Amino acid sequence: MEETIVKPVIADELLLQLQAEIVQEKQVILHCGYKSDVHLEEKIRIWSSTYLVDRHSNHISKLIHCENISLYPEWTDLPFGKQYWFTLVFSGLPSDCTVFDFIEYIPQSGGFFREGISRNASDVYKIQID
Structure with missing residues (x-):
């Protein structure tokens, strides 16, 4: 069975508009992939309260925009067993940041987390969230 990726x-x-803001404000973009379960109805x-945290300072970049995913308290339905992509835009990281963590602080289990993302020159990243 061929896998369909929903972009x-x-x-x-x-x-x-985002491209202009990235240049002006050095925002960070995460393109996030999430694979839904084949047999379960899932929502996302x-x-x-989702942040990028610089590993070598106390700097925290705030979430400023999201695309293709609902903001709490709303939910987005996921297709069964498919790869689902959404985009998050954060405020900029310090120029000397080399590694950061992606953390969703929520008052329940199951928050998104990706540790040790290596910084690149474009500040645009494609990550898989499990």
């Missing part, structure tokens, strides 16, 4: 659709005008969402 987020972002309006061209929003992409242009992101909380505004």
Whole structure:
């Protein structure tokens, strides 16, 4: 069975606006993939208490925009057994940051977490969330 990847659709005008803001404000973009269970109905969402945390300082970058995923308390339905992509935009990291963590602080289990993301020059990342 061939796997279908569902890509987020972002309006061209929003992409242009985000690109301009990235240059001006050095924002960080995470393209996040999540594989849903083949047999279970799943839902997904992101909380505004989601951050990028610099591993070598006390700097925390805040979530400022999300695409193709609902913000708490709303939910997004996931397709059965498919790869689902969403995009998160964060405020910029310090120029000397080399490694950061992606952490969703929530008052329940199951928050998103990805440890030790190596910084790149573009500040655009594609990560898989399990």
